[in-house]
Ligand SMILES: Nc1ncnc2c1ncn2[C@@H]1O[C@H](COP(=O)(O)OP(=O)(O)OP(=O)(O)O)[C@@H](O)[C@H]1O
């Protein structure tokens with residue numbers, strides 16, 4: 001579905017991604033794990049076309065994303081939930097959700113999708129008239145994911161959805177990601193919570209200073225000696 005091939009990227013003189021190869025197949029949850037500054041968010045930003053790579057290719061079902069604008073990438077069904085939530089603080093929960101279905105292809109499904117995301121996140125339904133900015137951190141994260149789902153993603157890009165959440169909420173968010181995937185959405189998840197993300201991932205990539213150093217099944221990498229030492233404190 002998504003194929004990243006020998007991707008190189010720099011912010012000005014600072015080279016951040018080195019020959020990244022990464023694939024996501026339809027129906028999978030794929031996770032990219034790595035330390036702060038490894039290049040996880042930058043990888044997602046390249047897929048969303050928010051930045052422009054210097055060499056390599058990214059294709060989605062065979063279409064070269066390099067020629068597309070960010071809104072055209074969304075139109076193809078690739079929807080990014082950015083790091084740090086970035087909901088609209090002055091809008092209500094419901095208004096935030098409606099903003100998520102701005103692309104033409106998602107508009108006819110708007111009301112059905114609102115029902116669908118309220119079923120996943122009952123807490124958002126209880127707070128549908130509350131201003132986004134007054135929601136708790138965890139609720140804002142739920143809203144950000146819910147808003148992403150409003151665009152009818154085929155591939156959902158999630159950047160650190162568990163950041164700053166309590167252990168209970170972290171568990172809830174990872175359960176929800178699995179449920180979204182069961183409903184037919186392919187997921188590319190970027191996380192520092194290595195244990196939880198490998199636990200739910202079909203496959204995973206370990207990124208270190210802009211290079212893929214390991215790849216394998218989620219379960220397999222959970223038992224990998226390097227991963228245990230570097231990320232799991234074992
Ligand atoms: N807009 C930018 N301009 C210049 N350098 C940047 C920019 N954004 C990120 N970088 C640098 O690129 C490198 C990779 O950053 P990136 O945000 O992709 O890392 P990350 O793996 O997502 O880290 P984190 O876990 O902290 O979110 C870092 O060294 C960072 O300082």
Ligand SMILES: [Mg+2]
Nearest residue numbers: 040041042083
């Ligand atoms: Mg990041």
